[in-house]
Amino acid sequence: MSDSPWTDRIVGARMTVDQEFTSRIVESQFSSQQWSLIMTATEFEIEHPDDPDRARIVANTEKVEQIIPELENVGTGMGMGGQPQGQQGGSSSGGVLGSIKGALGLGGGDSGDSHAEQERAAEQLTQEYADELQSHLESNGRWDSVRQAAATEE
Structure with a gap:
């Protein structure tokens, strides 16, 4: 459904929400590179597009x-000061210390x-991103036309 006309209608809105959502990504456990990979594997759908009261954008994460497993390889290059790029200090995502602990068997949990x-x-x-996108469309008066376009595709 990612190449459907309703998704073509929201490209500009997605770009705006991407910029606004950046601070949420920084607060998350994912680097921006990891988030990009996650978004590549995510498709957005509109549930119940023909019902204005129940319609909502949902993230289809089947492919995530x-x-x-690839997330560990993305954005793990070392930046200035030995800090992994895209990682915040004190992050729970592991980093070099987590890798050392894991190699020593002290990681506390398996990769599964x-x-x-x-x-x-x-x-x-x-x-959360899908909810923000829908909210953005609603606040700009575009939600109904996008929802209706999705309803005609079903």
Whole structure:
């Protein structure tokens, strides 16, 4: 559904929401590069587009599970001061110390648990993004036309 006409209508809105959502990404466990990968694997759909009271944008994250292992390889280049790029100091995402602890078997949990946690966090964050996108469309008076365009595609 990602190449549908209703999604073409919201390209500008998505760019605006992307900029506004940047601070939320900074606060998350994901780097901007990781977020980009997550968004590439996420498709947005409109549930119940023919019902104005129930219609809402939802994040379809079926494909996110496939990219979770790759998140560890994205944005892990070292930046200034030995801090992994895209990572905040004191972050719970691991970094060099987490890698050392993991190599020593002190990581506290296996990668399956970590992957499940990352997947849940990605699903939650993408739905927050979808909610922000819908709110943006509503506040600009564009939601009804987008919703109606999605309804005609079904």
